[in-house]
Amino acid sequence: MEKVRTRFAPSPTGFMHIGNLRTCLYAYLYAKKHGGTFVLRIEDTDRERYVEGAVDVIYRTLETAGISHDEGPDKDGGFGPYIQSERKPLYLEYAKKLVETGGAYYCFCSKERLASLGGENGVHKYDKHCLSLSEEEVEARLAAGEPYVIRQNVPAEGVSEYDDMVFGHIAVPNADMEDNILIKSDGMPTYNFANVVDDHLMKINYVIRGMEYLSSTPKYNLLYDSFGWERPHYMHLPPIMKDAQRKLSKRYGDANFEDFLAKGYLPEAVVNYIALLGWSPKNDREKLSMDELVELFDVDGISKSPSIFDEAKMRWLNGEYIKEMTPEKFVERARGFLDKSAVAGKYDYLKIAKLLIPRVEILSEIPEKVECLRSFGKFDPTMFEHKKMKITMPLALEALQKCAELLPSVDEWTDESLKAALNALAEREGKKTGQIYLPLRLAITGVATTPGGATEMAELLGKEESLKRLDFSVALLKEALS
RNA sequence: GGCUCUGUGGUCAAGCGGUUAAGACUCAGCCCUCUCACGGCUGCUACCCGGGUUCGAAUCCCGGCAGAGUCACCA
Numbered sequence: 001m002e003k004v005r006t007r008f009a010p011s012p013t014g015f016m017h018i019g020n021l022r023t024c025l026y027a028y029l030y031a032k033k034h035g036g037t038f039v040l041r042i043e044d045t046d047r048e049r050y051v052e053g054a055v056d057v058i059y060r061t062l063e064t065a066g067i068s069h070d071e072g073p074d075k076d077g078g079f080g081p082y083i084q085s086e087r088k089p090l091y092l093e094y095a096k097k098l099v100e101t102g103g104a105y106y107c108f109c110s111k112e113r114l115a116s117l118g119g120e121n122g123v124h125k126y127d128k129h130c131l132s133l134s135e136e137e138v139e140a141r142l143a144a145g146e147p148y149v150i151r152q153n154v155p156a157e158g159v160s161e162y163d164d165m166v167f168g169h170i171a172v173p174n175a176d177m178e179d180n181i182l183i184k185s186d187g188m189p190t191y192n193f194a195n196v197v198d199d200h201l202m203k204i205n206y207v208i209r210g211m212e213y214l215s216s217t218p219k220y221n222l223l224y225d226s227f228g229w230e231r232p233h234y235m236h237l238p239p240i241m242k243d244a245q246r247k248l249s250k251r252y253g254d255a256n257f258e259d260f261l262a263k264g265y266l267p268e269a270v271v272n273y274i275a276l277l278g279w280s281p282k283n284d285r286e287k288l289s290m291d292e293l294v295e296l297f298d299v300d301g302i303s304k305s306p307s308i309f310d311e312a313k314m315r316w317l318n319g320e321y322i323k324e325m326t327p328e329k330f331v332e333r334a335r336g337f338l339d340k341s342a343v344a345g346k347y348d349y350l351k352i353a354k355l356l357i358p359r360v361e362i363l364s365e366i367p368e369k370v371e372c373l374r375s376f377g378k379f380d381p382t383m384f385e386h387k388k389m390k391i392t393m394p395l396a397l398e399a400l401q402k403c404a405e406l407l408p409s410v411d412e413w414t415d416e417s418l419k420a421a422l423n424a425l426a427e428r429e430g431k432k433t434g435q436i437y438l439p440l441r442l443a444i445t446g447v448a449t450t451p452g453g454a455t456e457m458a459e460l461l462g463k464e465e466s467l468k469r470l471d472f473s474v475a476l477l478k479e480a481l482s
Numbered sequence: 483g484g485c486u487c488u489g490u491g492g493u494c495a496a497g498c499g500g501u502u503a504a505g506a507c508u509c510a511g512c513c514c515u516c517u518c519a520c521g522g523c524u525g526c527u528a529c530c531c532g533g534g535u536u537c538g539a540a541u542c543c544c545g546g547c548a549g550a551g552u553c554a555c556c557a
Contacts (some may be wrong), residue, residue, distance in 0.1 A: 010557090046557065114555095178553070194557095211486095212557090214487065238488075282495095313506080316507055360519090
C-alpha cells in the first residue's frame, strides 16, 4: 500500500478556531494511524486577508495541541517550499500546461462584462466567452499586455463523480460547475488551483478537509484528470456548529483554541473533546489520550451530520483530566491561576491542590474558590442555623465557645489532630460531630461553601488566623443574640 | 432558486433487517457527608413525516419536510 500523506493547509487569517483544529487533528490522526506523513502547508495566496503573526499562531496551536507535523515551512521534507506565496511561479507554469492540454484557457473579460452576465436568482455563470478566442488573438492580446486570468475548462455536459471516504458516492452534473479562475489577474493562483497543484506535487494522497468542498471536489478531480495525475482519496468532514443553524466561527466571536486555554482548559482535554465531536470510537471510551486517538481513529466512526459544540461537556471532560492529576501536577499546571489568586505566595499550594482537584473543572475557577482564605469579615449570622443538623444560633454559639476553649491547646495544627480533638469534644458534649464542625467551618471562613471541611480550612489558615476568626465569629454571634 | 449532503433524547453519540433503542454530558431526586464537590444509585426525555419492499424497518427504496454546504479574481 502506498504511504499515506495528509496535510493541513490553513490560511493565515487570524486565530485558529476549533473547527479548523479538528480538521487538522483528523488529518494528523489519519496519517499517524497509518504510519504516514503529516504535512503543514500555509495557504497565503490571498494577500488581502493575510494577517501578520497568524503563522505563529498556527505553529503555537499545533504544538500545544500535541500535533506535530512531519513536514512544513520549518521542517523541510523535500517537497517545499511549504508556503504558497513562495511557490507562485510554479502555478502559472502548470496553468500554461493545462492551457496546452485544453483543460484551461485565457480569459480577458472585464469585470463589467462579467457583471452583465446575470442569470436567474442573481446567480452568474461564466459563458465561456473567451474559450472561442483563436490562438493568434490570445497571443496578440497577451503580447499587448492586456490583463488576463486563466480559467478551468469544464466540460459542458456529462457528470463528474468520485467516492468520498465518509460521504460515499458523490455525483455532480458538469453543467452545474463554472469555469473557475485558476490564475488571478495578479498572477496568484486561486485556492482551487494552488490546492490541486500543491497536493499533487507534495504527493498528498489523502485530502482531509471540511465538507464545504464536497461538491466542488469533482471540479478538482477534473483538473487532476486534465493533468493526467492520479486523483487523491478524499475525506470530507461535517462542520462543527454553534447551534443548529450557525457554524462555529470567529465571526460570531466564538472562542478559539487559545481562548479556551486562557479560560483554564487543558489542551489535551480540548483536543480530546473535539476529537469526539464528529467521530466516535464506537465503544464507551471518552477520555482518550493522543496515543489512544491515533490507535482508535477510524473513518468508519466519522459522522456525516454536523455536530453542535457543547462547552458544558468539554468542561466536564476537562474536570476528568484534573481529577486524575497528582497535587504536584495540578500545582504545575495551575500555577498561573494560583499565583493570581488569594493564596498567592501565602499558602501551601500542595495542600490547596488536594482540596481543589475534585472541585475544579476548569482552572479559572480557582481564584473564586480560594477567596475565603483571604477575605474575611462581617457576615450574616443566621447562616449558622441549620435545620437538618438542628443547629440554632444559640447552639452554634455554644459550640463555638467550646471550640475557642479547646483549640488553643491543640499544638499540632493539622487536619488529623484537629479532627481528633473535635471528635473528642463532640463525644464529651453528647453532640453529633456535624454540630461542632458546621459552625466552626462557617466561623473561620464566613462563607456558605468552602473548598474543604472545617479542619481542612483551619489547617490551611493556620492556628493564629483560625483562632482570630473564631473569636470574631463568637463576638458576631453574641451581638446578634443580644 | 439549481446542485450536493444530512436528519436517533436538550447536546454528543452507539446502532448497519429481528435489541426492553447502548453509553456520556446536562437536568431532577436519593445515598454518602461538617458546606461545596467527589463517589454511588435512580429517574425524565429520542428513531422528522408519509408511502412502499419485507414475516419483520431506526436500519433498504421513493416522496415530502427541515437543516447545512455550494453556486467569488475567499479559502
